Amino acid sequence: MTLLAVDNIAIQFGGVKAVDDLSFAVEKGQIFSIIGPNGAGKTTLFNMISGIYRPSRGRVTLEGTDVTGLPPHLLARRGLSRTFQNLQIFYRMTALENVMVGCHLQERRSVLAHLLALPSVKRQNAESRDRAHALLTRVGLSADAEKDAGNLSYGALKRLEIARALASDPKLLLLDEPAAGCNHVETEEIDALIQTIAQDGVTVALVEHDMKLVMKISHRILVLDYGRKLAEGSAQEVRQNPDVIRAYLGSQASVGAAHAGT
Amino acid sequence: MAQRLLNHRAFGLLVIALIIAVAPLFFPSTFYYRMGTAIFIAALAAVGLNVLMGLAGQVSLGHAGFYGIGAYAVAVGPATFDIAPWAAIFIGIALAAAVAYLVGRPILKLRGHYLAVATLGFGILVSMVLTNEGTWTGGPDGMGVKRLVLFGYVLKDRAAWYWASAAVLLVGAVVAVNLIESPTGRALRALHDSEVAAAVNGIDVARYKLVAFVISACYASLAGSLAALSDAFITPASAGFLKSIELVTMVVLGGMGSVIGSIIGAAFLESLPQLLARMQEIEHVLLGLIIMLVMIFMRDGLFPTLARRFRRAAP
Numbered sequence: 001m002t003l004l005a006v007d008n009i010a011i012q013f014g015g016v017k018a019v020d021d022l023s024f025a026v027e028k029g030q031i032f033s034i035i036g037p038n039g040a041g042k043t044t045l046f047n048m049i050s051g052i053y054r055p056s057r058g059r060v061t062l063e064g065t066d067v068t069g070l071p072p073h074l075l076a077r078r079g080l081s082r083t084f085q086n087l088q089i090f091y092r093m094t095a096l097e098n099v100m101v102g103c104h105l106q107e108r109r110s111v112l113a114h115l116l117a118l119p120s121v122k123r124q125n126a127e128s129r130d131r132a133h134a135l136l137t138r139v140g141l142s143a144d145a146e147k148d149a150g151n152l153s154y155g156a157l158k159r160l161e162i163a164r165a166l167a168s169d170p171k172l173l174l175l176d177e178p179a180a181g182c183n184h185v186e187t188e189e190i191d192a193l194i195q196t197i198a199q200d201g202v203t204v205a206l207v208e209h210d211m212k213l214v215m216k217i218s219h220r221i222l223v224l225d226y227g228r229k230l231a232e233g234s235a236q237e238v239r240q241n242p243d244v245i246r247a248y249l250g251s252q253a254s255v256g257a258a259h260a261g262t
Numbered sequence: 263m264a265q266r267l268l269n270h271r272a273f274g275l276l277v278i279a280l281i282i283a284v285a286p287l288f289f290p291s292t293f294y295y296r297m298g299t300a301i302f303i304a305a306l307a308a309v310g311l312n313v314l315m316g317l318a319g320q321v322s323l324g325h326a327g328f329y330g331i332g333a334y335a336v337a338v339g340p341a342t343f344d345i346a347p348w349a350a351i352f353i354g355i356a357l358a359a360a361v362a363y364l365v366g367r368p369i370l371k372l373r374g375h376y377l378a379v380a381t382l383g384f385g386i387l388v389s390m391v392l393t394n395e396g397t398w399t400g401g402p403d404g405m406g407v408k409r410l411v412l413f414g415y416v417l418k419d420r421a422a423w424y425w426a427s428a429a430v431l432l433v434g435a436v437v438a439v440n441l442i443e444s445p446t447g448r449a450l451r452a453l454h455d456s457e458v459a460a461a462v463n464g465i466d467v468a469r470y471k472l473v474a475f476v477i478s479a480c481y482a483s484l485a486g487s488l489a490a491l492s493d494a495f496i497t498p499a500s501a502g503f504l505k506s507i508e509l510v511t512m513v514v515l516g517g518m519g520s521v522i523g524s525i526i527g528a529a530f531l532e533s534l535p536q537l538l539a540r541m542q543e544i545e546h547v548l549l550g551l552i553i554m555l556v557m558i559f560m561r562d563g564l565f566p567t568l569a570r571r572f573r574r575a576a577p
Contacts (some may be wrong), residue, residue, distance in 0.1 A: 050462055076464035090452045092519070101452045105464035107445040113472055114444030115437050121444055128445070168464055187316035 003028045003129060003203050004049070004172055009058030018044045019227040022058075026172070026205055026220075031198045033206045033214045036224035037247070042207040044223070049205075050082045051075045062172070075107060079171030083161040085207070087173050089149050094228060095160055096145040097109060099132035102167025106131075135163040139193060152163055155186040162193065173202045179210045215239065268365030274522040275435055282428045286421070290511035293337035295420035297536060302427040308435050308512040310481020310523055313438060317447060318474035319454030320370065324385025325509050328358045330392055330501025337496050338398050338409040347410045349489040350460070366475040372467065374515045385506050392498040400487045402495030407490045423492045424560030430488065431525070434481060438521045441477070450474055451519075451553050482509075499566040515556055518564025527567050
């Protein structure tokens with residue numbers, strides 16, 4: 001079953017076509033990866049799907065409903081969540097509170113009750129706290145729960161963003177370079193984490209530069225170049241696609257050689 | 263143990279309540295009751311502004327406009343429309359909330375300096391209306407305010423106002439602390455740090471900015487009402503640009519985001535001129551210099567900086 005469908009989507013910045021006439025579909029339960037050289041339009045694509053940019057043409061469909069141009073907070077209600085390539089952390093809050101913000105949609109939102117600290121609000125806070133604790137444990141940050149987010153390491157912040165994104169109980173999770181800047185061990189941890197997320201029934205769309213990671217965990221891979229689709233298919237198909245090898249890895253290289261160094 | 267107590271916001275408020283209760287024992291004259299009242303009322307407005315500035319990170323340079331709405335509600339309401347002063351307080355709050363909602367919707371779309379200038383314009387607008395509608399407001403000369411009567415008791419005595427305004431401040435502070443620790447408070451703090459991350463987590467950023475703006479306007483209006491009632495007199499100057507700047511200074515000086523900080527900032531800024539009054543000519547120079555030094559050496563504000571130092575000293 002198709003969870004996310006993107007049809008003929010396009011966006012321009014000035015005269016530059018960052019994404020041009022792109023179509024693809026993500027099936028439920030898949031890990032769907034998007035790769036491509038720097039500037040290929042991967043993050044721009046994520047920004048359009050998650051409502052941060054409005055596409056100048058085309059359509060985004062989530063579970064059969066047209067959601068093109070919906071603002072991010074309404075997309076979140078429909079089960080879309082994401083992380084950011086350049087971290088977007090709430091630095092003045094603790095790690096736990098960061099994840100509690102992710103629980104926002106599950107919380108009752110009566111401002112008057114909050115001002116008066118009614119017993120229901122205390123229960124609510126306790127529920128969100130438990131939920132956030134569980135998610136921090138899941139990403140391996142339970143020891144850092146009460147630390148200010150600003151004091152966490154880069155790798156920890158990457159995982160904190162994943163925990164926060166999971167707190168909204170998403171159907172579709174967009175991960176924008178979750179392993180960027182992480183060392184070998186951290187990358188392996190994130191790799192395992194993404195796989196358990198997918199096993200739990202959350203569909204994952206992944207933008208990632210680490211080819212080894214992508215090839216290992218993806219069910220399907222979309223290759224972008226200059227905002228257009230270069231290839232799409234399984235890891236095996238993409239690996240052998242001559243266009244991909246030429247554009248993405250240079251004409252003489254192969255994918256194997258590319259990640260041998262990493 | 264000491265650390266856990268310090269971290270608990272309710273503990274800080276308890277200490278402040280204790281100081282308020284004990285302070286009158288050391289008052290050499292009734293003048294100090296009056297000063298205390300002025301501090302508590304300013305602190306109430308600052309605690310409210312802190313919800314907007316400290317939590318949500320949105321600046322307002324026109325908050326004295328809401329203060330003025332509250333002040334003139336209790337002045338004009340009883341004088342012109344024969345409304346009971348206590349009822350006029352609530353009418354003022356409702357009016358300030360409605361105005362904040364209508365003004366906030368368009369201008370909260372602006373960010374940073376643009377929002378500052380838009381709120382500044384709003385404050386000037388209110389102050390001009392108050393100055394020019396002379397038939398109702400008495401114009402620039404101001405107007406007398408009828409005394410507040412509660413359960414047959416006329417609130418007039420300086421000591422009575424000291425206790426009454428202290429009670430309102432503490433309730434207002436508790437409500438603000440409640441807010442910080444609630445889902446709404448987390449949403450406000452989140453959008454302060456990253457609007458885009460707040461939005462993808464389901465937070466309706468525009469709505470929550472408006473919520474913060476309306477709440478802070480209600481606080482300002484209540485403070486304005488109390489100021490007018492306790493002084494029994496009000497002028498448009500008390501709702502002017504300078505008042506807005508004072509409120510912002512209190513919040514920043516005390517420590518953005520901290521309820522206790524806002525109270526300390528208000529106490530600092532209200533009492534310092536009195537302490538410096540003996541210096542006469544250089545009073546204002548010293549006041550400015552002290553504020554500058556605090557901001558240079560305690561960038562996070564008085565309370566957060568001092569609390570951190572104390573915590574380090576007493577592990």
